[in-house]
Amino acid sequence: MQIEKNAMAGTLESSDALVTVEPGEGGVELELSSSVMNQYGRQIRATVLETLDRLGVTQGRVTVVDKGALDCTIKARVECAVLRSCGKSDAGVPWGGVIK
């Protein structure tokens, strides 16, 4: 699936992350900022890219503002933002398929 329109998911509360996705061309452009950048920046980046890859997203602009979220929260927010951008977040979600 590809990013079809601008969408967001998450919050700026502690232990959460705010993910914004926008359509784009020529690969995935990821902008990450985190309250724990020095300790976990690389791990968060890897989780975001892995999740986008699993969803089949190959292009677009993704912004993540992390407030110390666990990996499972990062995944949940990225997936929700991407599915929202395609209008597929409300029903028939492939739980256990590409969402895992």
Place this chain on the structure above:
Amino acid sequence: MIKRPKPERFRLRRTMMFMNAQKPGLIKDAYIYGCDSIMLDLEDAVAENQKDAARFSLYHALTTIDYGSTEVIVRINGLDTPHWQEDIRVCVAGGADGIRIAKCESAQDVKTVEAHVEAAEREFGVEVGRTLLMAALESPKGILNAYEICSASDRLFGVAISGGDFRKCMQTKFDPSGVDMLAARGHMLMAARAAGVQCFDTVFTDLDDAEGFEAEVRQNKAMGFDGKSLINPKQIRLVHEVFAPTAKEVAQAEAMVSAFREAAAAGIGVFTVNGKMVDVAFIPGAERTLRLAKACGMYEGDLV
């Protein structure tokens, strides 16, 4: 993925604590508080435009976080909303132990949810029958139909009254004596016992009123409730204390059960233990006390 053990229909549920499934900070360490069950909420705690996001958060919490022996129940949105069907899919796919049906008013509501749960179990390759159900009764109609609701499904382990909506329907408000909901609580308890399922009381929302909370919990215990819904971890300890049997009750129950087994083997039906008459009618209650005592760490014997 965390594989949770098969849920037990009748287990200890003294405390069921609500948590907003949309808030990662809350649900990540919910198990540390020691409540018997946590209730991840997709309904009222989640804003209408965040229902989808809450499901993604719930799915990953269910499949990633090890809640250990804490039971994990999910409160889904009402059958009058566009959300409940997807709520059921995510609960089953994520392996939740049970689903709480909000605003349940009839046996048909339970059967409708059950049919969708079974379809989801087949869709996601989950053992059919694994996912338990409970029903929240929130209106006079729900309370009046309590018995048919309690008997509607083999998956259903209990019913809970939901005070906020119920008082609104009855045009009353919280009263410290409990008189505002006395009839409803009593009716629901009788229906649950008649159907052989558990029964839970509503939340107490004023966190600053410790005395009022204790009085309500003591009344719950006296009326025969199995447990209570909670909104804050600081409420857990008191409920566990109030619902625990006393050391004297445990000793008496142990003496009754062991004497009964000996007497029955010797062909004696009625006898006395510490000056109190005992016959077969007292035994299920005594066994229940021992099971509760075991769960509270007060009894280590092998009679139950």
